[in-house]
Amino acid sequence: MPGEARNRIERDVLLQAFDGAWAATRAYWQGRDPSEVDRAERDLKHRMALVFRSYLGQSSRWAISGEPSRRNDYQIWCGPAMSAFNHWTRDSFLAQPENRSVVQIARNLLEGAAVVTRAQHLRAFGVPVPTTVFSFRPRPLA
Structure with missing residues (x-):
């Protein structure tokens, strides 16, 4: 060398x-x-x-x-989940790393999962559900 x-x-x-x-x-x-x-x-x-x-x-x-x-x-190994997370947070308040906290991320993941699960249950029972309900966007949650 x-x-x-x-x-x-x-x-x-x-x-x-x-x-x-x-x-x-x-x-x-x-x-x-x-x-x-x-x-x-x-x-x-x-x-x-x-x-x-x-x-x-x-x-x-x-x-x-x-x-x-x-x-x-520091090297932090990540896979497709990191890319999916970044795609999900794009154009939301979580797009900026300084807005990311464990609490905000956890609350948004839980809220999003609950919203999508409820919508899927309603759809399974024949209730017409708009497709927009299935794309929960991160938002500040208290």
């Missing part, structure tokens, strides 16, 4: 010398799958890949534990 790129990664990402990061990564892989260490000893690109993989794995743990020194490195 070119010197300036290596310096930047050590200073801004790893927060330690690459050799130190490799020593910790090596110890981990030595106990888990020594063949990875053997390969990394022969292939410097694989060694770098294992160190970066270690960084990514740790970034999730830093987020979970709330490690303050690694706040800029």
Whole structure:
């Protein structure tokens, strides 16, 4: 790796010398799958890949534990549910993250589920229900 790129990664990402990061990564892989260490000893690109993989794995743990020194490195894994939530909150007061609280989100999810469930029950009994009832939009709830 070119010197300036290596310096930047050590200073801004790893927060330690690459050799130190490799020593910790090596110890981990030595106990888990020594063949990875053997390969990394022969292939410097694989060694770098294992160190970066270690960084990514740790970034999730830093987020979970709330490690303050690694706040800029937090990685929060999410799936389709996060996308669905963001789509649901689009153009509502919950679109702005500063308006999101556990209480407001929980109340909106519960209220929305209750409204849609009631509408579905009415529909099942033959009561004409407008389709707009089935798309509950988040709103401030006390």
